[in-house]
Amino acid sequence: MIATFGLLFLPSCGNQAGQTNTGGALGDDVASQVYVAPGEYDEFYAFMSGGFSGQIGVHGLPSGRLLKVIPVFSTDGEKGYGFSEETKPMLNTSHGFVPWDDAHHPELSQTNGETDGRWIFINGNNTPRIARIDLSVFETVEIIEIPNSGGNHSSPFTTENTEYVVAGTRFGVPYPQKDVAINTYAENFKGMLTYVKVEEDGAMDVAFQILLPAFDYDLAHSGKGNSHGWTFFTTYNTEEKSTLLEVAASQNDKDFIAAVNWKKAEEYIAQGKYQEVPAKYAHNVYDEKTHMATSTMKDKVKVLIPSECPGLVYFLPTPKSPHGVDVDPTGEYIVGNGKLSADLTVHSFTKMKAAIDNQSFETEIAGVPVLKFEEVVAGSVKDAGLGPLHTEFDDKGNAYTSFFITSEVVKWKVGTWEVLDKASTFYSVGHIMIPGGDSKKPQGKYLVALNKITKDRYLPTGPELCHSAQLYDISGDKMKLLLDFPTAGEPHYAQGISADRIVPNVKKFYPIEENEHPYRALGEKDARVERNGNEVHVYMTTIRSHFAPDNIEGIKVGDKVYFHVTNLEQDWDVPHGFAVMGANNAELLIMGGQTETFLWEPKSVGVIPFYCTDFCSALHQEMQGYIRVSPRSSNIALKWGLGEEEVVQ
Ligand code: RUQ
Ligand code: CUA
Helix, strand or coil, X not given: CHHHHHHHHHHHHCCCCCCCCCCCXXXXXXXXXHCCCCCCCCCEEEEEECXXXXXXXXXXXXXXCEEEEECCCCCECCCCECCCCCCHHHHEECCEECCCCCECCCEEEEECCEEEEEEEEEEECCCCEEEXXXXXXXXXXXXXXXXXXCCECCCCCECCCCCEEEEEECCCEECCCCCCCHHHHHHHEEEEEEEEEECCCCCEEEEEEEEEECCEEEEEEECCHHHCCEEEEEEECCCCCCCCHHHHCCCCCCEEEEEEEHHXXXXXXHCCCCEEEEEEEEEEEEECCCCEEEEEEEEEEEEECHHHCCCCEEEEEECCCEEEEEECCCCCEEEEEECCCCCEEEEEHHHHHHHHHCCCEEEEECCEEEECHHHHEEEEEXXXXXXXXXXXXXXXXXXXXXXXXXXXXXXXXXXXXXXXXXXXXXXXXXXXXXXXXXXXXXXXCEEEEEECCCCCCXXXXXXXXXXXXXXXXXXXXXXXXXXXXXXXXXXXXXXXEEHHXXXXXXXXXXXXXXCCCCCCCCCHHHCEEEEECCEEEEEEEEECCEEECCEEEEEECCCEEEEEEEECCCCCCCCEEEEECCCCCCCEEECCCCEEEEEECCCCCEEEEEECCCCCCCCHHHCEEEEEEECCCCCCCCEEEECCEEEEC
């Protein structure tokens, strides 16, 4: 009763734009539809990209509860990600250490076109990268840089069996990079599409790249069923302009969807019809046994040139500056979300194949045949709204498209193209997500709208407001708004999956006997301190509620002190933390069975405290210790201990 009373007052100030919240919180008993009782699990996981936070936010659906923020492309002081010696290599690139990125599109791994819960991939837009997150631990375990690209936006959309994840450059860049006048764009700049091979165990590597004109490659989705073996990329700026794009790149009536036959590409690679070119890009891998990341610099890549590889790429004319490209669950329909077009254009894969067979080409650009629009178009969704961006699908033959300008989600029928329903979003929706909504088997119970503007939806927090997700029930004929919830960073795309596909594989701690970290200490008997010149290695252990050792003497100003901290706990949810006063670093947060390393370079003499940062037991506050720092010239012996026991060296 109290909850209902509260809700009555909030929407009145949440609707200043004059929109009516039909079927929303006031409609009927929606609260019970999103209520997940204490102690119960949500039915779905939702993985929201963090946009300019560089991370992934994991929420439960339908409750909207934030379950975890997974650090991916940005350092994260909360978890020591990018601060510990083990994770620093994850953020290495050909430009050196890059502690931030703009993460847009999470994409779950698939088997037979269905989400399988093994991994989630996400693109780094700014310094082109793709990351892989292992969903047994919810940690980033691999990041590969994408060479010959600028702005990896059309990424990392997967193929039907996760054979590949793709990357397409949003910005044309000189190929190879060189010092040229910007106004030579059309002649010197190129656009590269990249296929990253994903092995059975998840390991990624750049398999090949395809050299195309310097259009802006915006988004992508792969075919499925009949269209398996193809990937579709949207383009804009087919005008190939480099300045004032808001006008210059909106001239052409139609831009293109680039259809890439990646099975054909595999044949050309096998026949050796590629150019091997120098390219510097980092490949970073986190090993769950050594608890350590390594970064390897790669130096070449295979490039396919369409004019030398007939049948590899075709352009499908598509009005007008299409943003998202989405393939329906059958694989037959390819939806081009032309953001400046009044209608939504849908192409047919069958018609596309026929047009290719009949050579119904309008023209050719850089060796790529342009198919005739009328020969490939299947239909269009008319007058649905303004500014279509993205489309997802349910399991009943319906599609849902977000319209940014008119702030709404429009439901339409695949095949007849009729508009069935519209629901307002609050406000300015970008991506939408239905669990499995870009797979062969959508789990179409909920739709999440990811909104850009939230003013007046939440209590004000100064000039900056959080972004917002809105949850709709789509199980009936009409969409029903159930819930608003804030998100971390700016969610672009998101992915959802029923929890039963992930929960059985989730690890609760790392078995200590499998720990292969070179500086591990597998019990307190292994705890010790070793000096090697001005490098000091502390083999430290943690267990409720002490560090071993907790008193260390004989450290000198100018030393490089590496604390290798092994958490001996073999229990779920008992991390210990580690922090040192004045360290130019973040804490470590060490999971059970894990070893992590903290580098500290003491700059002045004194006795410096350290402590556990994660409340771990009733005696957490006692979990502390001291390090004595002496002058560089001193001859204080290295000495360490815990309680009565002390070792002097
Ligand atoms: S993009 S809406 Cu990467 Cu559509 Cu954000
Ligand atoms: Cu260990 Cu607090």
